[in-house]
Amino acid sequence: MCVAQPFGRCHKCDGLGFALKHDRKGRPKRGKHCRRCNGHGIRIRRGRHLWNLWARTYRQGTTPAPKHPAQKG
Ligand SMILES: [Zn+2]
Incomplete structure (x- = not known):
């Protein structure tokens, strides 16, 4: 589940930090x-x-x- 966390996984690289490529093999x-x-x-x-x-x-x-720290005007 998606809980409230300050950090979320990057959706673009799925938390890897780089794009996944596959070579010919x-x-x-x-x-x-x-x-x-x-x-x-x-x-x-x-x-x-x-x-x-x-x-x-x-x-x-x-x-x-204090309720009103600095009133201007
Ligand atoms: Zn990323």
Whole structure:
């Protein structure tokens, strides 16, 4: 299942970091360097849901800030 993780597998290279090619004998061969994930095979997921989770954790870990820190105008 696809759970909420900060890193997701690259769909283009399926987490390999490079494209798979097969030579004439049918053996898997390392192809082009995946530029989508820069060869890491993982991609960072950034979503509003994750942001909310992080923000909540961050607030709990810090002391309560003043309601209106800096009013402009
Ligand atoms: Zn990739």
